[in-house]
Amino acid sequence: MQIKKATTEGEFLECEAILRSLKEWFGQEESNNQYAKDIRQFDTYVALLENQIVGYFTIKYLTKFSVELHLLGIYEQYHRKHIGSKLLQFIENKLIEDGIQYLKVETLSDKSPDPFYSKTRAFYYKNGFVDFQEIKDWGPDNPGIVLVKKI
Numbered sequence: 001m002q003i004k005k006a007t008t009e010g011e012f013l014e015c016e017a018i019l020r021s022l023k024e025w026f027g028q029e030e031s032n033n034q035y036a037k038d039i040r041q042f043d044t045y046v047a048l049l050e051n052q053i054v055g056y057f058t059i060k061y062l063t064k065f066s067v068e069l070h071l072l073g074i075y076e077q078y079h080r081k082h083i084g085s086k087l088l089q090f091i092e093n094k095l096i097e098d099g100i101q102y103l104k105v106e107t108l109s110d111k112s113p114d115p116f117y118s119k120t121r122a123f124y125y126k127n128g129f130v131d132f133q134e135i136k137d138w139g140p141d142n143p144g145i146v147l148v149k150k151i
């Protein structure tokens with residue numbers, strides 16, 4: 001597997017295609033339109049298998065010491081093949097070199113019955129993240145949580 005920073009419109013379009021293919025996680029068109037912009041605005045790294053993009057991570061710098069893992073998308077047929085973990089490890093190594101100490105991610109909390117986000121949380125917990133703060137302003141139908149990790 002190769003990992004590199006996305007720099008071309010073709011790479012950004014493939015990341016957007018991955019995003020839109022994951023309807024269980026990204027099913028709201030208004031949000032997806034913003035996410036498509038975010039993929040281009042923030043640093044996005046892609047995972048390639050046999051020169052095909054199969055996943056990506058978009059990161060957003062918050063302070064000189066912290067980064068938000070803003071978006072993660074991997075084509076569903078490549079789930080549970082360690083691509084997300086390898087992407088995360090690659091990004092962590094780069095961020096450590098840049099002096100970043102903390103990673104943050106926001107997702108649905110365990111108060112949501114959504115089974116897909118249960119898998120999302122399991123991925124982050126497996127990779128060393130811990131619960132940090134509930135997100136109240138997403139509304140009662142969208143119970144959110146902030147997860148953090150010291151790297």
